[in-house]
Amino acid sequence: MSIEELMRRLAATETQRAAADELVALGAPAVRPVLDALCDEESPVEWSTSAxxxxxxxxxxxxxxxxxxAAAPAHEVARRAGWAYSxxxxxxxxxxxxxxxxxxxxxxxxTAYxxxxxxxxxxxxAPRLIEMLAxxxxxxxxxxxxxxxxxGPEVVPxxxxVRRSRTAGRLRRPALVALASAGGPEALDERxxxxxxxxxxxxxxxxxxEPMHLDGSWFALPTGDQDAVLDAFGLSDPEPVTMRMGAAAWGQEHHGWGWIDSRRMYVTPRFDGWTLVFGCPGGDDDDTELRDTVLAWCERLSARFGAAHWYGTSCGDGWTAWCIAEQGRVVRYYDAFEEDDQVGTGHPAEEGYLLPHEDGFPDDAFDGVDTSDSEAFRARYEQVKAELGVPDTCEAPxxxxRASVDPSALGPGTRVEGHGVLALTATGREEGHPRGALPI
Known part of the structure; x- marks a missing residue:
């Protein structure tokens, strides 16, 4: 059977597998026609099949x-070829x-990939990859x-x-970043x-x-006593960091909702009177419900600092939650995914907002509107919202x-006192810092 016929069969679902097997058996003579199909964005052959x-x-x-x-006329063609190559x-x-x-x-x-x-x-x-750092x-x-x-660890030496070489030139700085990324802070010598x-x-x-991207959970405490905060969370080995480094460290370890034991936590400077603590200190049984864990922590912390807040949000699935405790007692707890487990009937910070699970629209508000037409639906939504005075929906930020400090709204107007630190949790003391370089 000719290669031309095999390529036609490669485009048809019912003959695709057999045609692919025959083209593979042909080897080198089949490469060019299959590659042409891969690079042709109009080809009847599915690109992943030819790849x-x-x-x-x-x-x-x-x-x-x-x-x-090298010669790809468009990004999509280069992407396809790169996928096949890798x-x-x-x-x-x-x-x-x-x-x-x-x-x-x-x-x-x-090729590096x-x-x-x-x-x-x-x-x-590795020597060539190190050269490619420049x-x-x-x-x-x-x-x-x-x-x-x-x-692996053999790349560290x-x-x-390179770091110690007097002839490495412009490689010395990126080698430092690569060293921290590949081996963690422990890989860096004293110099x-x-x-x-x-x-x-x-x-x-x-x-x-700068505004922080929020995706995970954090605490807020009305104090500037950093030593007391570290002690309250059982943190050790604090290392001063820039705000950018702290935010990046939190982002490396956490993505999404829930309670995930951190190896390290970011304790911020005092922002407008509040110290924020990003990450989860661990030490709780894995079977403990998130709600019970958060309530216990906020009660303990508020007994020590007068008040303690916990916030959580996920940029992926709409989860959001908050807990506010005063003088050792939780006065408000809300979780958008567990609205029946609330503590308290509301908080002044929620006034004028709808909670995420609440619907302020009447049942017939969108009758006759094509919900598949996002532009039309959005226009109708805004019209009805304005006519009925439907409040905005609140989330953790x-x-x-209103209640403390919104990390996603930090900026030049934020009052800053002191400096932030990264500090190890019990898990971090056992396992060490995560690998990965942080932007300074």
Whole structure:
């Protein structure tokens, strides 16, 4: 059967599998027509089907895919070729080595990704990946760092050697970032730690608060006594950090709702009279309900500091929650996903808002409106909302803004006292800091 006929069959669901098997068996002669289909955005062959055939063909498809990435007329074509390239069934990693030195940044980036996928098997190529930390292309530099992260502990001494080399030139700074990313703070020697700490101190002097992306949970305490806060949460080994570093550390460990034990917590400077604490201190039984855990913590903290607030929000699924305690007693608890488990009947910070589970619209408010037409529905929604005076719906940031401090609204007008720290929880003392460099 001709290759042309096999390509026609590759486009048909009922003959696709058999045609793919025959094209793979043909090997090198099939690469060009399959690659042409992959790069043709109008091809009747599903791109993932042609890419999978090329992956299975393996070595004969390697150079043609490099060429396709380098010459791709559109991002989508480069993406398709890169996906096929990264999954080529080739056991000998040496075949990919030329891609690390290819003139095309697209090829260099995708080859670094291949090394990342191979993990410790790619350790022989660490010297070249380290050189790529100074690549002129941003994406290539980032891919090289991610690849080094996956090469295992033996990459750490190689990066240290670069740090100590007098001839490494412009590689020395990115090697420091890669060293912290691949091995964590423990991988830095005293000289590098001193350098980082000095830079943090310098950056702290003029840092302006910036809005934080909220996705997880945090506490708010009306105090500036940082030592007392650290003691209350059982935190140790506090390391001064910029606000940017603290926010990034929280973002690395947490994404979503619930109670996830942190290795470290970010204790902020005092913002407008409130110290915020990001992360979860752990120490509670895994079977304990989130509500019971939060209530217990807020009661303990408010008995010590006079008041304690806890807030939670998820940018992915609409979850939001808050807990407000005063003088050792919870006066308000609300969870949008567990509205029957509320404590208290409301709080002054909620006044004038609808709670997330409440619907302020009459049943017939959107009769006759095509809900599939988002523009028309939105227009009708705003019209009815204005006519009936339906309040806005509140979430954790709105409650925090009224009751304490909204981290997503930090800015030049926020009063800042002191500096923030990253400190280890019991889990962190046992397992160490998470890997990953933080922006200063």
């Amino acid at each position: 999978t055939v090329l992956r299975r063909i393996g070595r004969p498809a390697l150079e043609p895919l490099m060429e396709a990435m 999954g080529l069934e080739i056991d000998d990693l040496a075949a990919f080595e030329p891609g690390l030195r290819h003139p095309s940044p697209e090829v260099r980036s995708n 291949v090394m990342q996928l191979k993990g410790e098997r790619a350790l022989p190529y 690549d002129p292309d941003d994406d290539v530099r980032q891919r090289a760092q991610w690849a080094l992260d996956e090469l 190689l990066l240290r050697e 590098d730690l001193a350098l980082v700490r000095r830079l943090v101190r310098i950056k702290m002097r003029d840092e302006v608060p 709105e409650i925090a803004a």
